[in-house]
Amino acid sequence: MAKNLSLVLSITLLLLVIQPIRGHSFKSLQHLVGSHKGQTVKGLHEIKHYLSAFGYLKLNRSTGLSNDHASVKDEFDEHLELAIKSFQKNFHLNVTGRLDSSTLDVMMTPRCGVSDIDDNMSPNYALFPGKPKWGKKFLTYTINSGVTREVLDKLSFALQTGFEEWHKHTQFTFARGRPTSTSDIGIGIMHIDGPRKVLADSVAPTSGKMRFDADENWSINDKPNVDQIDMVSVATHEIGHIIGLGHSTHPDAVMYPYLNGGVIRRKLSQDDIDGVFALYGKP
Ligand SMILES: *[C@@H]1O[C@H](CO)[C@@H](O)[C@H](O)[C@H]1NC(C)=O
Ligand SMILES: *[C@@H]1O[C@H](CO)[C@@H](O)[C@H](O)[C@H]1NC(C)=O
Ligand SMILES: *[C@@H]1O[C@H](CO)[C@@H](O)[C@H](O)[C@H]1NC(C)=O
Numbered sequence: 001m002a003k004n005l006s007l008v009l010s011i012t013l014l015l016l017v018i019q020p021i022r023g024h025s026f027k028s029l030q031h032l033v034g035s036h037k038g039q040t041v042k043g044l045h046e047i048k049h050y051l052s053a054f055g056y057l058k059l060n061r062s063t064g065l066s067n068d069h070a071s072v073k074d075e076f077d078e079h080l081e082l083a084i085k086s087f088q089k090n091f092h093l094n095v096t097g098r099l100d101s102s103t104l105d106v107m108m109t110p111r112c113g114v115s116d117i118d119d120n121m122s123p124n125y126a127l128f129p130g131k132p133k134w135g136k137k138f139l140t141y142t143i144n145s146g147v148t149r150e151v152l153d154k155l156s157f158a159l160q161t162g163f164e165e166w167h168k169h170t171q172f173t174f175a176r177g178r179p180t181s182t183s184d185i186g187i188g189i190m191h192i193d194g195p196r197k198v199l200a201d202s203v204a205p206t207s208g209k210m211r212f213d214a215d216e217n218w219s220i221n222d223k224p225n226v227d228q229i230d231m232v233s234v235a236t237h238e239i240g241h242i243i244g245l246g247h248s249t250h251p252d253a254v255m256y257p258y259l260n261g262g263v264i265r266r267k268l269s270q271d272d273i274d275g276v277f278a279l280y281g282k283p
Contacts, residue, residue: 033099037080041074054116084096116247141177146189194213195217233259
């Protein structure tokens with residue numbers, strides 16, 4: 001039991017939670033619209049942290065960031081401009097290097113916590129560095145609970161639906177194991193970063209760890225409300241990470257990192273299928 005828990009805590013992939021647009025972070029970043037290289041604007045360090053968290057910016061002393069949040073600088077330097085350009089390129093925005101409103105809109109959207117792997121996202125699907133993958137096609141999973149029956153039921157449904165979708169297009173078979181058995185995949189529910197921002201995360205092969213943010217308003221209905229996040233879409237996305245796919249720049253792909261409240265994205269697109277074929281070959 002304790003061993004399982006420590007495995008879950010080591011999970012490195014994240015799913016995102018869907019949130020209403022009027023979030024605190026949205027309001028607090030509004031004044032950054034239009035900022036560009038050469039300026040110093042209070043709050044720019046939040047953009048640097050964001051771009052660093054998702055693989056676009058390396059933080060070091062010269063870029064003005066350290067572990068100490070208070071020491072982070074708000075300077076818009078050339079490193080930040082390059083990082084913004086790379087982000088804009090990935091998400092098919094105008095590559096201006098400025099924080100225009102379209103760019104900030106994307107940044108405010110709930111998303112997966114897994115890094116976008118810099119500008120390796122071309123043209124669409126991506127694999128993890130080194131292309132890690134499973135050497136077997138039968139994977140078992142266990143759910144580390146400690147959650148309410150209701151959440152557990154939602155998660156079971158979301159995972160089963162997600163696994164079936166991947167099974168349709170791959171050689172993978174997934175089965176639920178006994179909670180105490182040794183498993184390929186451990187799935188946990190815990191508080192990640194509170195409501196919004198990051199919804200869930202997971203780890204590249206062959207670690208197989210996945211976790212969901214307990215603070216999200218999860219739904220498994222076919223028509224979630226705008227203040228809810230579709231758990232089936234998120235589960236299907238996270239399973240893609242588990243078998244070796246990174247983030248896609250294709251907005252219709254299950255592996256696209258952003259997911260708004262009320263949105264369903266449960267079916268694999270051709271891009272997702274191309275990605276899994278690239279890694280494992282056609283079934
Ligand atoms: C800091 O990062 C920038 C951009 O990646 C790089 O050019 C610079 O050499 C780094 N400085 C140090 C001290 O690592
Ligand atoms: C890109 O720039 C063009 C021309 O200024 C503008 O019409 C368009 O809305 C911009 N697209 C985005 C996504 O900001
Ligand atoms: C979760 O979503 C439901 C349905 O939209 C809503 O009634 C409820 O208030 C939401 N709960 C929270 C905590 O946001």
